[in-house]
Amino acid sequence: MLHPRRFVSWGRNSTPVCVVFAVAVVTACSTDNNSTPIASCTNPGMASQGVADTHCLGPDGGDMITQVMPAACDAAVGDDGGGGCPYGDTMDGLSGDDDDCKYHVTWSSTPICRGSAPVTFTVKVTHLGTNMPLTGAATAAEVFTTTPLDAGGDAGYCDNQSSHPDPLNHFNAMAENPPGTYSGPVYFDQPGQWTVRFHFNESCNDTPDSPHGHAAFHIMVN
Amino acid sequence: MCAPAGPPRFALAASVSELWVCLLLVGGPAACSGGVQARSMTFSSDAYLTVMSKSGTLSVEVRTSPQPPQRGTIGVELVVANAGDAALRDGLTVDLVPWMPAHGHGTSVVPTVDAKGQGRYELANVDLFMPGHWELRTTFSGPLMDYVAPAFDIP
Numbered sequence: 001m002l003h004p005r006r007f008v009s010w011g012r013n014s015t016p017v018c019v020v021f022a023v024a025v026v027t028a029c030s031t032d033n034n035s036t037p038i039a040s041c042t043n044p045g046m047a048s049q050g051v052a053d054t055h056c057l058g059p060d061g062g063d064m065i066t067q068v069m070p071a072a073c074d075a076a077v078g079d080d081g082g083g084g085c086p087y088g089d090t091m092d093g094l095s096g097d098d099d100d101c102k103y104h105v106t107w108s109s110t111p112i113c114r115g116s117a118p119v120t121f122t123v124k125v126t127h128l129g130t131n132m133p134l135t136g137a138a139t140a141a142e143v144f145t146t147t148p149l150d151a152g153g154d155a156g157y158c159d160n161q162s163s164h165p166d167p168l169n170h171f172n173a174m175a176e177n178p179p180g181t182y183s184g185p186v187y188f189d190q191p192g193q194w195t196v197r198f199h200f201n202e203s204c205n206d207t208p209d210s211p212h213g214h215a216a217f218h219i220m221v222n
Numbered sequence: 223m224c225a226p227a228g229p230p231r232f233a234l235a236a237s238v239s240e241l242w243v244c245l246l247l248v249g250g251p252a253a254c255s256g257g258v259q260a261r262s263m264t265f266s267s268d269a270y271l272t273v274m275s276k277s278g279t280l281s282v283e284v285r286t287s288p289q290p291p292q293r294g295t296i297g298v299e300l301v302v303a304n305a306g307d308a309a310l311r312d313g314l315t316v317d318l319v320p321w322m323p324a325h326g327h328g329t330s331v332v333p334t335v336d337a338k339g340q341g342r343y344e345l346a347n348v349d350l351f352m353p354g355h356w357e358l359r360t361t362f363s364g365p366l367m368d369y370v371a372p373a374f375d376i377p
Contacts, residue, residue, distance in 0.1 A: 086327035142351055144330050160330040163347075167295055171351045197330065202352060206326035
């Protein structure tokens with residue numbers, strides 16, 4: 001029940017109303033990662049469900065591992081002319097290996113909700129074979145709506161034909177803590193299937209044994 | 223009971239009005255600035271780059287919005303003319319792929335193209351999402367086939 005006196009009081013002194021409203025607006029819309037409330041909603045999204053990633057398993061079930069050579073970070077790189085898909089398949093679920101079979105990646109997040117409040121993604125990266133954490137990788141997330149044909153779960157489509165990035169995502173390096181675990185904000189502004197592609201050592205040139213790598217996951221946003 | 227009669231009803235209207243005033247003054251343009259709205263595209267009269275096409279028959283002026291280009295989703299305007307007589311070229315199909323040669327990949331978002339006439343082609347959703355050296359690998363087709371790849375560094 002609305003109390004009449006409350007509205008009478010607001011009507012006679014509008015200043016407190018504006019102050020309270022302004023504080024609420026500033027709080028709700030702040031983009032400061034240290035103070036912005038984490039997104040929440042009644043029907044959060046989730047990782048898309050599908051077949052577990054096995055692209056780094058050989059025919060005999062053993063791991064196919066690419067040995068990372070740190071010196072290859074600065075190696076001269078040939079120009080492939082842009083033909084073919086530059087990325088591995090976008091994966092379902094909460095874990096998988098990077099496209100070059102260098103790293104194993106697991107991720108988690110706060111509730112996946114639309115809006116201007118961030119969803120914090122946390123990604124843990126280890127070297128395939130040794131399980132040692134991948135440190136100092138300046139991991140960053142590229143976020144966009146999934147390429148339409150790829151969104152259907154069909155294999156063979158390159159997930160680089162999106163029609164929409166969320167302009168709030170700025171590909172900033174995620175904070176690393178503890179070593180090999182990276183966290184940062186991600187934003188979604190519409191429902192549907194999204195791709196979150198993590199880039200590791202993105203400043204390195206892209207040769208087969210370079211520390212440079214990517215792992216992408218399908219995210220369903222409600 | 224949610225709709226009190228008489229004076230309190232007036233008070234409710236007054237409060238709602240005040241909230242709208244607050245919304246306009248405080249929560250409108252100021253709130254969420256830098257938020258989800260896309261950058262509007264405006265192009266300088268001065269070209270950022272002018273490049274010759276691969277065949278040498280076209281001259282292409284490149285403008286960006288913002289200019290110089292910054293990290294994020296930007297707009298690009300191409301003004302295409304004959305290199306010889308400077309006649310503006312309309313009716314071309316333009317396919318632009320932002321690409322990072324050193325990284326072996328480009329952007330994951332497909333730019334949209336809008337032919338504006340007078341040789342002008344505006345491209346939106348050019349998502350230069352990370353710093354580094356970018357090429358705008360652009361293919362012209364239709365009445366002619368040609369190619370340009372203006373390049374620049376994003377800090």
